[in-house]
Amino acid sequence: MWLINVETRKLEEFFGIDRIPKYAALSHTWEDGQEVTFQEFRSSPTRGLKRGYRKIDLACRQAAEDRFKYVWVDTCCIDKSSSAELTEAINSMFNWYERSKQCYVYLCDLSITTDKVENIEGCKWFKRAWTLQELISPIEIKFYNRNWDLCFSKSSALTQLSTITDVDARALNHSKPLNTFSVAQKMSWASSREATRIEDIAYCLLGIFNINMPLLYGEEEKAFLRLQEEIIKTCPDPSIFAWKLPSAEVTTDNASDLLHGVLAPSPEYFSECGGMDRLPQQQLPQFSMTNHGIKLRAQFAPIHFSKPRGSAYVLPVCFIGTQLHSIRTRNSGWGYFVRQDPTNLAPTPSKNSSTRHMLEPYLLTQLHTSSGLQSVNDIRSRxxxxxxxxxxxxxxxxxxxxxxxxxxxxxxxxxxxxxxxxxxxxxxxxxxxxxxxxxxxxxxxxxxxxxxxxxxxxxxxxxxxxxxxxxxxxxxxxxxxxxxxxxxxxxxxxxxxxxxxxxxxxxxxxxxxxxxxxxxxxxxxxxxxxxxxxxxxxxxxxxxxxxxxxx
Missing domain, CATH: 2.60.270 (Mutm (Fpg) Protein; Chain: A, domain 2)
Incomplete structure (x- = not known):
């Protein structure tokens, strides 16, 4: 791990968690072409000419005032020319922010000094994908405006920050372990976040889900699908299937006949999942990733639907309050289940489990256009x-x-x-x-x-x-x-x-x-x-x- 010595303004490298000194971390939004890189910070005499150097200098000054000898800044403390180091850094970034003794958030587009959180809701720091983990992981955060005037701290504005970001306050103050929140709820925190590169909307969530995986820039939307597959390998929480298809993407009047793979294309699909809780431990299904899809062993509940007619197997995935909710599934053939009516969740009786059926289907993760499975009529034609x-x-x-x-x-x-x-x-x-x-x-x-x-x-x-x-x-x-x-x-x-x-x-x-x-x-x-x-x-x-x- 590379850290900036606030006295010498030089980079120093440390190996092993127990050998890393106490440090502060800077969280900020990047400015294209104006950030100081690892190589520039080490050797360029003109590094101070870039606008991005000013916030590094201000962070070093603040750290020295707060009696920290070192500061970590993502722009210049990661050698991005090394793919191995970049992968290690992105997989470790959540922990690096979490282990900092103090995090400084620099709001470059806030010109006023304010202690009212409502005045900063429009700041782009609250919209970016990478800053989500930087909000959650550090326990101590101080927010500064563009002139480096202190506005407020994370602890003093906890309720307002939770309201602005839709992140549960218990996740912000670490009063509830992050792994006890449902997968769907954690995904919802990123549903309105933006990233410059498509892949980063997945990579920025690695630490929140405690996942490690290689970075493959160029895979685009596949990155988020791969993230979900990695989550499934380690977390038996079916709320990962509790997303909803946005109404803007529904191109038919009969949405209940639509078919979809069980994985969501992006965090945007989890925008309505902020109030979802996990199933009790004893109700969690067994599932694993295979080359056929997701192999699942779970109790499915038969539920009668008035529209369309008939009953269907539904898979319980989460609680909203005290109400159990399920996704509707459909057998496309030989036990390969797809999701039907992805615009809705089905309220499900939670007490009567005597009518449930233990099934072991494969869940298809995606339905490509070439599969010919877009609606229930496609199943019937087969x-x-x-x-x-x-x-x-x-x-x-x-x-x-x-x-x-x-x-x-x-x-x-x-x-x-x-x-x-x-x-x-x-x-x-x-x-x-x-x-x-x-x-x-x-x-x-x-x-x-x-x-x-x-x-x-x-x-x-x-x-x-x-x-x-x-x-x-x-x-x-x-x-x-x-x-x-x-x-x-x-x-x-x-x-x-x-x-x-x-x-x-x-x-x-x-x-x-x-x-x-x-x-x-x-x-x-x-x-x-x-x-x-x-x-x-x-x-x-x-x-x-x-x-x-x-x-």
Whole structure:
């Protein structure tokens, strides 16, 4: 680490944290062509001719007055001609400001002496990307105007600084550890900040997220995507997915049908995330970066939406106050989930977790134009083979196999592979309803199997139902279904295993007596065309319940 000796005005290099002396740091905004570089400060006799030298001199004078022997200034204490040193400096900068015993903020565009923070809101220091970490990391900060007159300190103007910058006051005064704030909230602090180079909007956040990564100037927007990927590797906080698509970028009247990758293109997308809190530790999902996308293991909640119709799997990502919020996801095929309706978050019941499903999908981080996935219609156009289910009132799908091919919104199994024959199973819980009376408190639960439903267009699948009551044999069937999905069994193997277990192949099932009558569950298969589900004809399974006298 290079420091300026305030007495000799020469640079001195120190190695090892324990050998670095006490120092003050200068925070400022850069002026193009007028800053003193590392090389100029060391050897140029004309360094004082640049306008940027004045603030260095003023900082040295102030440090000497405050009894510091050294000052750190980013313009001249980093050898930017060395890419290795520049990378080390940017990855260490948050810590260097944090370890300073005093930080001086020089507001070059403030001409008046004021102790009112409201008067400095327009200063560009509060707009720049790099100065965000310089506001947060030092515990002691003094603010000076262009004449180097002291205006106020960080501690004396804490509330006003928090209001101006939208940074939580507890982060400013270090009363709450930075790693306990949600990822989304920390991103929101940078949402209105500006940087000269696109990459710097990501690099300026390295210290705030305690991330180290190489600098690749020229990667442009990819820098922010890479930052998010690095955060995911070390922090299991799903609020990183809680951003919203700005309304200015919505080019359709039906925003709820839009699809997007789960990562945001820039901090601007987190502008509404300032009040988001993390999920409790026990609710944090497991996820990791892979070459397929983000591998996730989490409990998804099925939620009913009135517009568009149907239910969908949502992923809980954060709390806003006491309300749990989730992002809406959509299976684009074989367990590759994308985000649907990125303009909104879905309020989610937080207490009832019994209906949640543990899933292990891949989350696609980006959707390039070449992917052909821009709206839900693009998903439906990729379904040459489908098996849809029409449920009566009182019926609820409890489990599905294989969930990799299941779309919760359209109640459909689908396959993009025309050569695949396909097998599927569902566990459905039904509360029979007699006439116009109330639903029975006793459920009629059943497993439904369909084989070879994607074999060829119009080729009728073989189907069967089995009443289940939660016994050992029923649980064994569900375990077998799980194993079939995990090990990739084909329909022939699953069918044979059912035969080996001597599972009866019923086409109807009779439920227990309810008020003197018994519910009879039947189903029928229809070859239909439904462009809201698929561009191709599909098989539709319709369940029906009728009541007959038990005597």
């Amino acid at each position: 379904r040459p083979r489908c098996l849809q289910f029409d449920l009566r009132r009182g019926m609820r799908i409890y489990r599905v196999w294989p969930w990799l091919q299941w779309d919760e919104v359209d109640n459909v199994f689908f396959s993009a592979d025309v050569d695949e024959t396909g097998w599927s199973a569902l566990k459905i819980v039904t509360y029979p309803k007699k006439g116009e009376g109330n639903f029975s408190q006793q459920s009629l639960d059943f497993l439904f199997y369909a084989f070879n439903w994607s074999e060829s267009p119009g080729s009728k699948p073989e189907c069967m139902v089995r009443k289940v009551s939660g016994g050992l044999a029923d649980r064994s069937l569900e375990d077998m279904n799980d194993r079939a999905v995990t090990e990739g069994w084909g329909p022939y193997t699953v069918y044979n295993r059912l035969e080996m277990a001597q599972i009866p192949k019923h086409s109807v099932i009779l439920g227990d007596t309810v008020d003197g009558s018994s519910p009879l569950l039947t189903f029928r298969l229809d070859w239909v065309q439904d462009h809201h589900v698929s561009a191709c004809p599909l098989w539709k399974v319709t369940f029906d319940l009728n009541f007959g006298r038990s005597d």
